[in-house]
Every structure is written in structure tokens, then in C-alpha cells.
Amino acid sequence: MTTNDGKFREVSQQMALHGLQLEHLKMPYPELQTESLESTIIPGLLWLVSKFERPVMIDDSGLFVDALKGFPGVFSSHAFKTLGCEGMLCLLEGAEMRDARFECCIGYLAPGEDPFIAKGIAKGSISAEMRGRGGFGYDPIFVPEGRSKTYAEMEVDEKNEVSHRGIAIRKFVEEMPRLSEPGGQ
Numbered sequence: 001m002t003t004n005d006g007k008f009r010e011v012s013q014q015m016a017l018h019g020l021q022l023e024h025l026k027m028p029y030p031e032l033q034t035e036s037l038e039s040t041i042i043p044g045l046l047w048l049v050s051k052f053e054r055p056v057m058i059d060d061s062g063l064f065v066d067a068l069k070g071f072p073g074v075f076s077s078h079a080f081k082t083l084g085c086e087g088m089l090c091l092l093e094g095a096e097m098r099d100a101r102f103e104c105c106i107g108y109l110a111p112g113e114d115p116f117i118a119k120g121i122a123k124g125s126i127s128a129e130m131r132g133r134g135g136f137g138y139d140p141i142f143v144p145e146g147r148s149k150t151y152a153e154m155e156v157d158e159k160n161e162v163s164h165r166g167i168a169i170r171k172f173v174e175e176m177p178r179l180s181e182p183g184g185q
């Protein structure tokens with residue numbers, strides 16, 4: 001469940017490697033503005049399961065910039081719509097300290113079950129200028145640690161190898177009780 005096609009492309013590609021198929025429901029859900037991604041995700045899952053009475057999965061992500069004391073963080077969606085990548089580069093103009101991290105929480109809930117959340121964090125830095133045409137959101141300005149390309153200069157599978165979302169999905173598949181049991185799915 002996401003309105004973001006880029007997220008769905010990455011999650012479904014990674015899940016397919018594990019033989020799991022997802023259906024994309026492009027339905028917005030009420031996202032509580034809380035101080036962490038984890039605390040936003042549970043009310044979202046509960047709301048969706050009570051509305052659709054079927055298993056749902058959601059992805060809540062954010063970019064946390066050290067020099068901006070973690071901004072935009074849980075406000076990443078609003079900051080992207082208002083400031084965009086250009087605005088983030090303006091906020092960091094002349095800054096030498098450009099460390100940042102992306103966080104992704106993947107949440108899953110089925111009727112009658114307990115919610116399950118897997119979190120992935122990718123450290124990196126904000127580039128000096130926008131680079132690359134792929135991906136979505138802040139991809140043109142985020143360079144993951146140990147790489148020189150921005151996310152937007154990577155193919156989907158290359159981004160998934162190092163990204164916050166790729167890490168979260170791998171954890172999800174390894175640790176979600178129903179999937180990690182022998183013969184599970």
C-alpha cells in the first residue's frame with residue numbers, strides 16, 4: 001500500500017527475488033505525524049486492515065540530515081513537495097558536514113495477527129549537486145556510504161543492494177515469523 005510508484009518498484013523487485021508477489025494498492029492512509037517512522041506505521045496498518053479486512057504492507061521512509069539536526073526526517077514527504085532536492089541543497093549550501101541517512105520501515109499486518117515491522121538504515125551523504133535521472137524523491141542528492149554514485153545514478157537492483165529499503169526488505173523476509181518458518185509464506 002503506497003501512493004509512490006518508485007517505492008513499489010523497488011519493494012516488488014526485491015520481494016520477487018524471494019518468490020513473493022505483491023499487489024499495488026495506491027491508496028493513501030492517514031499518516032500520524034509522530035517523532036519516529038515506527039510510531040507512524042502501526043496506526044496506519046491498523047486503519048488499513050480494519051478498512052480492507054486483508055493483509056497489508058506499508059513503507060514509511062525518511063531522509064535525516066545531520067547538519068539539519070535530522071530534518072526533514074518524519075517531514076520528508078512534505079519537505080520534498082515544498083523544497084524538493086533543490087531546496088535541500090540550498091539549506092546545505094557551503095556546508096562541509098553533509099552526512100545523512102535514509103531510514104525505511106516496512107510494516108505488515110494481517111487480520112487477527114500481530115503487526116510486524118522491519119527497519120533498514122543506509123548511511124551516506126548529500127551530494128554537492130543533483131546527479132542522475134533514475135529513482136524518485138531525494139535519490140539525485142543521496143550518495144550511500146562506500147559508493148560514489150547517487151541513488152539516482154543506479155539501476156533499481158543496484159540501489160536495492162545498498163539502500164535502506166533493500167536492507168529493510170531483506171530483514172523482513174528473514175525475520176517475519178510466517179515467512180521465516182520452513183515452508184512458510
Ligand code: ITT
Nearest residue numbers: 002003004059060061062076077080136137138139
Ligand atoms: P506513501 O506514504 O504513499 O508510501 P510517500 O512518497 O509520501 O508515499 P513517505 O512518506 O514514506 O512516502 O516518503 C517520505 C519522502 O521521502 C517522500 O518524499 C519520498 O519521495 C522520499 N523517499 C522515501 N524513500 C526514498 C528513496 O528510497 N529515495 C528517495 N527518496 C525517498
